[in-house]
Amino acid sequence: MPAAGPRRLHLNAFLMNAGHHDAAWRHPRTRPERVTDVRYFQHLARTAERGKLDSIFFADGLALWGKVKHNALGGFEPLTLLSALATVTERIGLIATVSTTFNEPFHTARKFASLDHLSGGRAGWNIVTSGTVDEARNFGQDEHLEHSLRYERAREFVEVATKLWDSWEDDAVLLDRVRGVYADTGKVRPIDHRGEHFAVQGPLNVQRSPQGYPLLVQAGSSEDGKEFAAQYAEAVFTAQQTLADGQAFYKDVKNRLARYGRSEDGLKILPGICPVIGSTQTEARALEQELTDLQVPEYGLAQLSGMLGTDLTGLPLDGPLPALPEERDINGNKSRFTLVAELARRDGLTLRELIARLGGGRGHRVFAGTPEQIADQLEEWFTQGAADGFNVMPPHLPGGLEDFVDHVVPLLQARGLFRTEYTGHTLREHYGLPRPAGRLAPLVAAAGQPS
Numbered sequence: 001m002p003a004a005g006p007r008r009l010h011l012n013a014f015l016m017n018a019g020h021h022d023a024a025w026r027h028p029r030t031r032p033e034r035v036t037d038v039r040y041f042q043h044l045a046r047t048a049e050r051g052k053l054d055s056i057f058f059a060d061g062l063a064l065w066g067k068v069k070h071n072a073l074g075g076f077e078p079l080t081l082l083s084a085l086a087t088v089t090e091r092i093g094l095i096a097t098v099s100t101t102f103n104e105p106f107h108t109a110r111k112f113a114s115l116d117h118l119s120g121g122r123a124g125w126n127i128v129t130s131g132t133v134d135e136a137r138n139f140g141q142d143e144h145l146e147h148s149l150r151y152e153r154a155r156e157f158v159e160v161a162t163k164l165w166d167s168w169e170d171d172a173v174l175l176d177r178v179r180g181v182y183a184d185t186g187k188v189r190p191i192d193h194r195g196e197h198f199a200v201q202g203p204l205n206v207q208r209s210p211q212g213y214p215l216l217v218q219a220g221s222s223e224d225g226k227e228f229a230a231q232y233a234e235a236v237f238t239a240q241q242t243l244a245d246g247q248a249f250y251k252d253v254k255n256r257l258a259r260y261g262r263s264e265d266g267l268k269i270l271p272g273i274c275p276v277i278g279s280t281q282t283e284a285r286a287l288e289q290e291l292t293d294l295q296v297p298e299y300g301l302a303q304l305s306g307m308l309g310t311d312l313t314g315l316p317l318d319g320p321l322p323a324l325p326e327e328r329d330i331n332g333n334k335s336r337f338t339l340v341a342e343l344a345r346r347d348g349l350t351l352r353e354l355i356a357r358l359g360g361g362r363g364h365r366v367f368a369g370t371p372e373q374i375a376d377q378l379e380e381w382f383t384q385g386a387a388d389g390f391n392v393m394p395p396h397l398p399g400g401l402e403d404f405v406d407h408v409v410p411l412l413q414a415r416g417l418f419r420t421e422y423t424g425h426t427l428r429e430h431y432g433l434p435r436p437a438g439r440l441a442p443l444v445a446a447a448g449q450p451s
Contacts, residue, residue, distance in 0.1 A: 008418055021359050027396055049090070054093055057096075070298060086122065090120075095125070095427075100128070167191055281368070
């Protein structure tokens with residue numbers, strides 16, 4: 001075998017309407033009037049591809065997040081959008097969030113197989129269990145499913161989806177015009193799944209796709225989330241504020257892989273980074289302050305209330321956090337609750353200061369600096385055991401992504417840390433991950449002939 005090349009980091013662009021800062025839509029560098037204009041997102045996708053990034057990613061929720069009075073919220077369903085972006089790009093990966101709590105495995109497997117075919121093998125699935133009661137109430141439920149139950153359902157959901165992707169063998173399509181045989185039905189077979197949450201006959205009504213499975217991504221950092229990631233995920237989007245926290249998370253998740261017979265190379269950990277970029281540090285910090293000054297406290301307080309499972313309405317902004325519930329009593333996003341609560345306690349932040357700190361990344365790390373300083377930060381986390389790459393969250397769009405591609409990426413390339421050209425065509429190839437082999441036992445056709 002040829003010697004393995006040098007370790008290179010992976011970069012995913014997490015795109016969000018006008019940008020990740022909750023006041024980005026108010027800044028003159030953004031175009032909030034275009035958040036339902038497909039040409040706007042096509043420009044962003046081509047920009048990320050110009051930078052040779054591994055992938056772009058769209059989060060999703062099944063309710064209207066936050067207070068739409070004060071932010072440019074809502075917009076496209078991500079799989080629909082990514083299908084449109086597939087037609088104007090050639091190499092960059094296309095990752096969408098789909099919930100396992102409020103969807104069914106069959107149509108989810110079908111949609112991702114379709115996107116994988118449409119894009120030539122560039123689809124990725126960010127697997128979430130959903131975290132809010134508002135989502136539950138859009139699906140006939142008064143309350144959200146309990147946290148651990150959501151993960152139990154998610155495990156079975158992924159098992160069913162992978163069985164469905166395996167229900168067609170790679171060589172099932174014969175396309176024999178002379179004999180009138182399109183497919184060998186011994187290689188297209190039911191999955192006959194009956195479990196606690198799902199009963200699915202199969203087979204899938206989409207042929208096996210270029211990647212076999214989409215890249216499987218996960219974004220929860222609770223105990224349930226980390227164990228789920230160790231069992232199923234091939235990339236993890238996570239939020240840590242400090243290098244030490246990043247190192248601890250990285251080691252923890254990687255150490256869990258062996259119990260599932262997996263190697264550490266089989267899962268890539270990508271912490272979020274919201275880079276506020278300026279030609280000088282003073283310029284970068286001035287931009288960060290401009291965005292902070294545009295924040296609407298009412299919006300930030302509502303977001304913070306949701307993260308902490310505590311109604312903060314009416315509390316003095318210059319006072320401290322009130323007493324909070326225990327993490328075990330939180331039925332939403334447990335890992336984000338813990339991160340935000342610890343950030344406030346560690347740095348002694350008032351509500352106003354905490355809202356400002358969370359404005360750019362909602363708990364992900366925000367760093368303001370020059371391109372060189374941003375590159376230094378990414379290199380340190382990558383080389384010091386805290387990351388395999390990064391989930392890049394531009395605070396404002398389109399300029400924040402353009403600045404990163406035009407000024408940070410070339411520095412990472414010059415340091416030998418990032419690709420200068422794509423070497424593969426599929427998303428799995430970008431992440432250095434194998435194409436999964438089918439797992440279902442083949443049926444034997446009568447007299448050895450295609451049935």
